[in-house]
Amino acid sequence: MRIIAGRFRGLGLANVGKGDAGAHLRPTTDRVRESLFSMLTGGRFGDPISDARVLDLFAGTGALGLESLSRGAAHVTFVDDGRKALSLIRENIAKCRCADQATIIKRDATRLGAGQPHDLIFLDPPYGKGLGEKALTTAITGGWLAPDALIVWEEDTAITPPDSIAVLDTRRYGDTTISVCAFQPDQSQVG
Template sequence: MRIIAGRFRGLALASVGKGDAGAHLRPTTDRVRESLFSMLTGGRFGDPIEDARVLDLFAGTGALGLEALSRGASHVTFVDDGRKSLSLIRENVAKCRCKDEVTIVKRDATRLPEGTPHDLIFLDPPYGKGMGEKALASAMTGGWIAPGALIVWEENAEITLPDGVELLDSRRYGDTVISVCEMVD
């Protein structure tokens, strides 16, 4: 895994090999991450990354949030409760030398406390467990999602969007489906 573009371009991130099923680590591949960011920056959504406050739920290795930071986001909040994930996020933040631009929250993403609004949300829950819906509801209730925010949801099963969230685009990459949604309420 590596950062694809921006100020950290080419930086190799901490490796988890094929992932860690016990820790629910299933890193987004470079190819899917590159396609995702091409979709986001391709003009259809304006420039959702520049100066954005990013919320990375089920952050895993932190690769999605760090890619956004590399491409111009102002701050990233990583949320994960896995010991291995938190260790990888800290290691990757150290590699990027961006400690002052991130917040790491050790928390179950489905049970968020009150927070501050973010403009771009990455939601990459363990596949097929319905945790994405719970985390999104928790983030909405806790004030973590700004009006008009883009939500990028990675899943392998059908997703159910709550009221106030609209699907803008959806693309399949093998068994992974990337859905780009917008907070409309």
């Protein structure tokens, strides 16, 4: 795995091989990550990365958040509760020398609690367990999503987003489906 573009371009990240099934680590491949960021930066969604506050839920290796930092995001909050994942995230932050732009939260992404609004959310839960829906609902309730926040949701099947989430685009890459969504809160969800 490597950073695809930006200031960390070409930097190799910690190697997890084909992933760690026991730790639910299934890193997004370089090819899928490149396609995902091409989709985000292709103009349809404006410029969702520059100066963004990014929330990387089920962060795994942290590759998605670090790719966004490399491309100009202001700050990334990584959320994961796996020992192996947290170790990989720390190692990758050290490789990128970006600790001043990163926060690691050791927590189950479906139990976030209260937080600050973020502009871009990466949601890459273990496949087939309905955890993405739970994590997103918790993030909305806790105030983690800014109005009009863009959400990039990886899953292996069709997603069922909460009512305030609009699906803007969906693309399939092998066994991975990437849905780009937007948070469109009603007044009761704006804090």
